[in-house]
Amino acid sequence: xxxxxxxxxxxxxxxxxxxxxxxxxxxxxxxxxxxxxxxxxxxxxxxxxxxxxxxxxxxxxxxxxxxxxxxxxxxxxxxxxxxxxxxxxxxxxxxxxxxxxxxxxxxxxxxxxxxxxxxxxxxxxxxxxxxxxxxxxxxxxxxxxxxxxxxxxxxxxxxxxxxxxxxxxxxxxxxxxxxxxxxxxxxxxxxxxxxxxxxxxxxxxxxxxxxxxxxxxxxxxxxxxxxxxxxxxxxxxxxxxxxxxxxxxxxxxxxxxxxxxxxxxxxxxxxxxxxxxxxxxxxxxxxxxxxxxxxxxxxxxxxxxxxxxxxxxxxxxxxxxxxxxxxxxxxxxxxxxxxxxxxxxxxxxxxxxxxxxxxxxxxxxxxxxxxxxxxxxxxxxxxxxxxxxxxxxxxxxx
Amino acid sequence: xxxxxxxxxxxxxxxxxxxxxxxxxxxxxxxxxxxxxxxxxxxxxxxxxxxxxxxxxxxxxxxxxxxxxxxxxxxxxxxxxxxxxxxxxxxxxxxxxx
Ligand code: SF4
Ligand code: SF4
Numbered sequence: 001x002x003x004x005x006x007x008x009x010x011x012x013x014x015x016x017x018x019x020x021x022x023x024x025x026x027x028x029x030x031x032x033x034x035x036x037x038x039x040x041x042x043x044x045x046x047x048x049x050x051x052x053x054x055x056x057x058x059x060x061x062x063x064x065x066x067x068x069x070x071x072x073x074x075x076x077x078x079x080x081x082x083x084x085x086x087x088x089x090x091x092x093x094x095x096x097x098x099x100x101x102x103x104x105x106x107x108x109x110x111x112x113x114x115x116x117x118x119x120x121x122x123x124x125x126x127x128x129x130x131x132x133x134x135x136x137x138x139x140x141x142x143x144x145x146x147x148x149x150x151x152x153x154x155x156x157x158x159x160x161x162x163x164x165x166x167x168x169x170x171x172x173x174x175x176x177x178x179x180x181x182x183x184x185x186x187x188x189x190x191x192x193x194x195x196x197x198x199x200x201x202x203x204x205x206x207x208x209x210x211x212x213x214x215x216x217x218x219x220x221x222x223x224x225x226x227x228x229x230x231x232x233x234x235x236x237x238x239x240x241x242x243x244x245x246x247x248x249x250x251x252x253x254x255x256x257x258x259x260x261x262x263x264x265x266x267x268x269x270x271x272x273x274x275x276x277x278x279x280x281x282x283x284x285x286x287x288x289x290x291x292x293x294x295x296x297x298x299x300x301x302x303x304x305x306x307x308x309x310x311x312x313x314x315x316x317x318x319x320x321x322x323x324x325x326x327x328x329x330x331x332x333x334x335x336x337x338x339x340x341x342x343x344x345x346x347x348x349x350x351x352x353x354x355x356x357x358x359x360x361x362x363x364x365x366x367x368x369x370x371x372x373x374x375x376x377x378x379x380x381x382x383x384x385x386x387x388x389x390x391x392x393x394x395x396x397x398x
Numbered sequence: 399x400x401x402x403x404x405x406x407x408x409x410x411x412x413x414x415x416x417x418x419x420x421x422x423x424x425x426x427x428x429x430x431x432x433x434x435x436x437x438x439x440x441x442x443x444x445x446x447x448x449x450x451x452x453x454x455x456x457x458x459x460x461x462x463x464x465x466x467x468x469x470x471x472x473x474x475x476x477x478x479x480x481x482x483x484x485x486x487x488x489x490x491x492x493x494x495x496x
Contacts, residue, residue: 101412101413102412102413103411164411164412202410210418211415212418213413215413215415217413221409224404224406224409225413228407228412231406
């Protein structure tokens with residue numbers, strides 16, 4: 001396979017996803033505007049208007065309808081996409097759960113935005129984290145390039161015969177969605193070849209083989225269907241690496257479930273998701289220059305959770321700070337913290353672990369704050385009572 | 399009702415029903431708490447019950463009332479209610495042996 005050499009195109013994260021959607025050319029896109037997702041559909045509807053895609057664009061009256069129309073189209077047997085943010089996702093929730101339960105390979109870019117209230121349009125992960133048990137695969141992207149590529153990969157992942165589940169491709173609101181970077185777009189012909197044609201197994205519109213979708217399912221079979229779903233999402237663990245390998249011929253990249261940065265000899269580590277990973281890499285670079293053994297782990301895929309990779313990468317680390325861009329009210333720490341802490345439970349020499357809830361409602365995460373985290377945990381390393389301060393807020397005015 | 403249930407690997411995904419017309423395999427009769435009982439002496443074979451039964455559980459023969467399909471009758475009582483001559487009586491399921 002020849003590698004494509006194309007110049008980088010200046011695109012926002014939202015436009016990068018719209019470019020992926022143009023190449024996917026889904027039969028149906030249903031959408032309702034919500035900031036900051038609107039950037040995606042703004043760019044994509046221009047492609048529809050200009051005849052660059054064959055998509056039937058359905059402008060619906062709410063996100064609940066957007067997800068419903070997308071589900072209907074997917075059940076009919078075509079590629080169907082919608083996108084949303086924040087309260088839009090919350091309004092979709094009922095159908096989000098049904099899409100996964102009905103095993104429909106819908107791809108949904110989500111631009112992360114804080115849930116109301118009070119009302120806020122900026123980034124945190126409260127919207128998608130509220131959907132973490134809905135049965136969707138969840139991928140979190142650090143930058144525009146990743147958002148573009150993960151949207152393409154998501155199509156193949158969702159449609160794989162051993163998976164058949166919907167996939168959310170998340171990027172940070174405004175930080176990524178509205179930040180312009182040079183994005184390397186791959187040739188349409190090459191991407192289209194990678195994507196292939198979607199062949200649904202049980203399309204609703206196949207009148208020769210009539211089926212029923214979404215029937216009543218009681219105590220005698222509902223549980224079996226949930227067990228199937230659980231198996232399917234865990235199959236992502238086997239399928240994703242194969243797809244990445246295939247896609248590498250185009251991208252040249254080795255995308256893992258996680259990305260480790262300077263972790264080989266790291267003694268102190270930050271675990272974080274999405275755009276804050278980029279900021280943390282910068283902090284790691286600066287501290288490494290000062291001779292400190294620090295590193296970073298980025299969680300690219302949150303569902304299914306990459307437990308074995310986490311166990312492997314955090315082995316030998318003294319202390320870990322997990323950064324959650326969401327508060328899990330009433331729990332001990334955020335969802336990422338709980339997953340990681342639980343992943344390490346079986347280790348005898350487990351690292352110490354603390355949680356930082358940060359960036360809520362779009363509060364900035366700066367390199368200075370990243371440094372502050374590393375400074376604090378390097379003190380906690382030798383402290384016996386760090387557990388009394390397990391969950392911290394970065395930074396709330398006292 | 400003692401049909402062997404399939405395991406999670408044997409059934410279509412997502413609750414799909416891939417063979418049409420299999421709803422008759424779903425025996426809804428065990429939902430019933432009241433059983434309709436026909437009183438032939440009163441019946442005038444008007445077939446109003448047959449028209450109204452939401453579960454097609456009134457079976458006819460030569461255009462006349464034949465019997466109930468107790469495998470599927472859910473015991474809603476619509477037939478008894480719509481019968482103009484009170485030729486159907488709803489009796490508690492506990493009064494029957496099987
Ligand atoms: S009780 Fe209801 S379901 Fe049963 S035969 Fe009468 S109308 Fe039909
Ligand atoms: S409605 Fe009553 S009278 Fe008419 S057929 Fe049914 S049982 Fe007989």
